[in-house]
Amino acid sequence: MHTAIPIIDISPLAARGTAQHARVAAEVGAACRDVGFFAITGHGVAPELLADAFAASREFFALDTVTKQSIAIGKLGHNRGYVDFGAEALDEKRGADQKEALNFIWTDELTRPPNAWPPIEGWRPRVQAYFDAALAAARMLHAAFAADLGLPPSFFDDKIDQPMATLRFLHYPAPAAGTAAEGIGAGAHTDYGNVTLLATDGVAGLQVRPRNGDWIDAPALPAGAFLCNIGDCLMRWTNDVYVSTPHRVLRPTRERYSIALFLDPNPDALVSAIPSCVPAGEAPRYEPVTAQAYLQSRFDATYKKG
């Protein structure tokens, strides 16, 4: 039996080392061990910033195809840019995802390439501000993970300060008028990294499949809340104590927008079983691996054909 997806006010995570921090860390940790999904409020991302990120997303996806294609992911590489409608299939058995997407990566423009921005005046700083704020919330969650796992709250700080993080705008167009909603919005998958923070426009479609359970609709959330889920990298890091849970998006009956922030560790962070997660006398389930090598192996498996 899994418990429901909890809604947690994480505002106490802003001050480490307090009793409130420990209490919230334990609540977050319980959700990570159980269903692998939880929703957060009090995360510090201003409602105006979030609303403006959705506005920016609508502006981008409303551009003509040629303009969107000018920053196509296939041209740019490094997981940056526009993913055309129908170009991805997260679950091959279900066919192409009925969505389009736009990715930006965390970059210092030194060790990582720069992002390419769409030609909309004033667009970049609005989106970068949202990216920074969502990333700060994802980092705050890591202090909770650390405290819950019996580590110093700062444990992850130097492992996520140059992260392989991606901001992804998603657009699920409505089916053409008079036609049935065919296909899948986003096929069943688990996320690869440590944690994902998802904002949606409230249109239903997202489903979660807890371990030993059937598909359930993601709960409707209070305005401004994020739905968070653990990814495969943190699952491995915790020796499978935290769970990365499959999810998918059904084809929505009306247009749907969502914004995901994926926080994966620094490339050189060593993903090595956290001691409190390994039972006494047992060996860890996985070999230590750098985050970069781990993620590369996952991407290679995904894009391997035939």
Ligand SMILES: O=C(O)CCC(=O)C(=O)O
């Ligand atoms: O659009 C959504 O609600 C979820 C998207 C998702 O799961 C993903 O991009 O990994």
Ligand SMILES: [Fe+2]
């Ligand atoms: Fe996902």
